[in-house]
Amino acid sequence: MLVAGIFYASGDTLVPSDKPGRNETLLWRQPTGQGGVQVEVLNALDETWTPSFEEYIQKWDGGYSNGTNSIDPLSLSVQRVAVDPECEPIMGKLKTCNGNYGETDWRGINIALTDENNYIQNSISKYNDYWINLADTQNTDVQRKYTMCHELGHGWGLPHTDEEYFNEPTGECMDYTEFPQDNLNCGEYNFNLLHRLYGNTERRSLRPGLSLARAQSTGILNEYRAAVEQASRDVSCADCRLDLSNGYRIFVHKLLP
Numbered sequence: 239m240l241v242a243g244i245f246y247a248s249g250d251t252l253v254p255s256d257k258p259g260r261n262e263t264l265l266w267r268q269p270t271g272q273g274g275v276q277v278e279v280l281n282a283l284d285e286t287w288t289p290s291f292e293e294y295i296q297k298w299d300g301g302y303s304n305g306t307n308s309i310d311p312l313s314l315s316v317q318r319v320a321v322d323p324e325c326e327p328i329m330g331k332l333k334t335c336n337g338n339y340g341e342t343d344w345r346g347i348n349i350a351l352t353d354e355n356n357y358i359q360n361s362i363s364k365y366n367d368y369w370i371n372l373a374d375t376q377n378t379d380v381q382r383k384y385t386m387c388h389e390l391g392h393g394w395g396l397p398h399t400d401e402e403y404f405n406e407p408t409g410e411c412m413d414y415t416e417f418p419q420d421n422l423n424c425g426e427y428n429f430n431l432l433h434r435l436y437g438n439t440e441r442r443s444l445r446p447g448l449s450l451a452r453a454q455s456t457g458i459l460n461e462y463r464a465a466v467e468q469a470s471r472d473v474s475c476a477d478c479r480l481d482l483s484n485g486y487r488i489f490v491h492k493l494l495p
C-alpha cells in the first residue's frame with residue numbers, strides 16, 4: 239500500500255492523517271505498470287459545473303506530451319446520471335456532484351472507500367456552491383476549474399504535489415495555492431506518477447461506459463454513509479482516514495475555502 243501518513247489515533251474515530259504528500263497515492267487496481275488505469279466517472283453535476291467537468295475529463299484523459307514523448311495513463315469513460323447533490327456512491331466508480339452544502343470547511347472534497355486490499359471501491363468528489371457563490375464572477379470560473387481539476391485528481395488516487403499555499407505555483411492543480419489561475423494544468427508530475435503505476439492505456443479517446451465488477455456490501459455502504467456524514471462536517475478532519483469494518487477505510491481530502 240502506498241498510503242503512508244501520520245496517524246494520531248486508531249479505532250472507530252476520525253484519524254487525522256498527514257496531508258497527502260507525494261507518497262500517499264490511493265490505487266484503483268494493482269499497479270503493474272501496464273495497460274493504463276480505467277476509471278468510470280459519473281457526472282451527477284448540474285449545468286453550472288458540467289462545462290468544467292467536461293474540460294478536465296478531456297485534459298486528464300488526454301495524457302501529457304512534451305513534444306517528443308507522450309504518456310497516457312488514464313482511460314476514462316463518462317456517464318451522465320441524474321443530478322445528485324447527496325452523491326450516493328456507486329461501487330466501482332468515481333461520482334462527481336455539486337450542491338449548496340452550506341458553510342463547510344471545504345470548497346471541494348473527495349472521499350474514497352478502500353477495501354481490505356487497499357484498492358479503491360468507490361470515490362466521490364463534491365463541489366460546494368456555497369463558496370463558489372461568494373466568489374466574484376472572474377474568480378468563480380477559475381475556482382471552478384481549479385477545484386474540478388484538483389478533486390478529479392484525488393479521484394484517480396493522486397496526492398498533492400505541494401502543500402504550501404504561498405510559494406511559487408507549479409502550474410499543477412494538485413498544488414495548493416492562493417493563486418488558482420496559475421495552477422490550472424493537470425501537470426506532468428501527476429501524469430508521470432500515474433504512468434509509473436499503471437503504464438499507458440492502449441486507446442486514444444474517451445471510451446463508452448464499461449462496468450467494473452466490485453463487490454457490493456450493504457453493511458459497508460451503511461458504515462460508509464455515516465462516515466462520510468461525519469467527516470464532511472468535522473472541521474478537525476482536513477485530510478483524514480476513518481477505519482470501517484473488515485479492513486475497509488475511507489480517505490478524505492478537503493480543499494479549504
Ligand SMILES: [Zn+2]
Nearest residue numbers: 392491492493
Ligand atoms: Zn486535495
